[in-house]
Amino acid sequence: MRRYFPVLLAAALLLTSLTLLRPGESREPSTALRTPLPSTALPAEPGRLAPNELGRVMILEYHKIDHPEERWTRTPENFRRDLRRLWERGYRLVALNDYLDGRISLPRGTTPLILTFDDSSPGQFRYIEKNGELAIDPDCAVGILEAFEREHPEFGHAATFYVLPGADPPNRLFNQPAHAGAKLRHLASRGYEIGNHTLWHANLSKYSEDVVRKQVASAQTWVQAHVPGYRMRTLALPMGAYPRDLQWAVSGKSGDMSYRHDAILMVAGGAAPSPHSRSFDAYHLPRIQAVESDLKHWIDHFDRRPDDRYVSDGDPATLTVTRGAAAKLRPAPSLRILEGS
Numbered sequence: 001m002r003r004y005f006p007v008l009l010a011a012a013l014l015l016t017s018l019t020l021l022r023p024g025e026s027r028e029p030s031t032a033l034r035t036p037l038p039s040t041a042l043p044a045e046p047g048r049l050a051p052n053e054l055g056r057v058m059i060l061e062y063h064k065i066d067h068p069e070e071r072w073t074r075t076p077e078n079f080r081r082d083l084r085r086l087w088e089r090g091y092r093l094v095a096l097n098d099y100l101d102g103r104i105s106l107p108r109g110t111t112p113l114i115l116t117f118d119d120s121s122p123g124q125f126r127y128i129e130k131n132g133e134l135a136i137d138p139d140c141a142v143g144i145l146e147a148f149e150r151e152h153p154e155f156g157h158a159a160t161f162y163v164l165p166g167a168d169p170p171n172r173l174f175n176q177p178a179h180a181g182a183k184l185r186h187l188a189s190r191g192y193e194i195g196n197h198t199l200w201h202a203n204l205s206k207y208s209e210d211v212v213r214k215q216v217a218s219a220q221t222w223v224q225a226h227v228p229g230y231r232m233r234t235l236a237l238p239m240g241a242y243p244r245d246l247q248w249a250v251s252g253k254s255g256d257m258s259y260r261h262d263a264i265l266m267v268a269g270g271a272a273p274s275p276h277s278r279s280f281d282a283y284h285l286p287r288i289q290a291v292e293s294d295l296k297h298w299i300d301h302f303d304r305r306p307d308d309r310y311v312s313d314g315d316p317a318t319l320t321v322t323r324g325a326a327a328k329l330r331p332a333p334s335l336r337i338l339e340g341s
């Protein structure tokens with residue numbers, strides 16, 4: 001998987017640089033389903049924004065992809081529309097783990113975007129039979145993402161799925177038991193990430209150390225039963241509830257299974273700090289719930305305040321920050337720091 005991903009990324013970068021050279025391309029997407037832009041705030045044109053690698057990053061949190069649209073459900077049509085309006089504004093997908101590692105390789109002038117999907121509900125990843133063969137449902141989240149990527153390769157390829165291996169149906173590993181292993185292997189081998197969401201969505205604030213450790217370790221045991229050796233690097237807290245001692249969720253052992261989480265994600269909190277910022281706290285990473293009101297709020301916010309958003313300088317070996325902002329940087333000895341305007 002790690003060898004496969006850079007190839008995809010390199011291809012995406014190449015295509016992006018070609019695309020950006022065509023005048024008007026970013027403002028005139030060729031699709032019939034394009035959403036009209038709000039008249040109050042024009043999106044920033046990708047490539048034109050000044051680099052600011054201390055700006056904030058949206059980590060979006062989706063739950064069900066299904067009908068009808070509800071508090072915890074985004075319809076397939078609205079999910080496609082979300083991708084389109086973010087792409088139009090110069091957002092590009094990056095893997096959560098790359099964000100954590102501060103390895104954001106995007107073309108100059110674009111903004112990282114992280115997608116997360118909680119609870120392994122059926123509409124996130126569904127197989128259907130097509131001409132006697134299994135195919136990914138074009139209306140499930142994975143199908144929609146992969147179709148969008150084919151149409152706009154420069155948008156990138158990444159998403160993290162916080163799965164529940166021991167939940168009751170329909171939330172147990174996307175609810176097609178015969179295909180659970182194939183789905184997890186698809187995710188792990190195609191550049192997606194699988195994250196820990198406990199065994200069956202336990203509210204970790206309610207339990208003893210032993211139960212907390214068992215919940216997170218056994219989730220990994222079940223994932224490894226399908227994807228040998230897979231280590232989940234991040235934990236999304238069910239209901240955003242921390243255990244009494246943070247360390248129980250960070251690392252440890254239960255039975256034969258050791259676990260170590262490099263980040264812990266909350267269920268709310270807004271846009272996340274740049275991974276290069278002093279305010280970055282890997283064990284308290286905020287997310288934005290992908291419901292219409294919150295999405296609109298944050299997209300509008302960054303349209304109005306492009307200076308608040310992370311904008312890449314196009315060179316992973318340098319960090320570009322606004323003038324006078326270098327004091328807000330976390331120490332990053334391996335990177336060259338440039339001060340922009």
Ligand SMILES: [Zn+2]
Nearest residue numbers: 118119238239
């Ligand atoms: Zn959940």
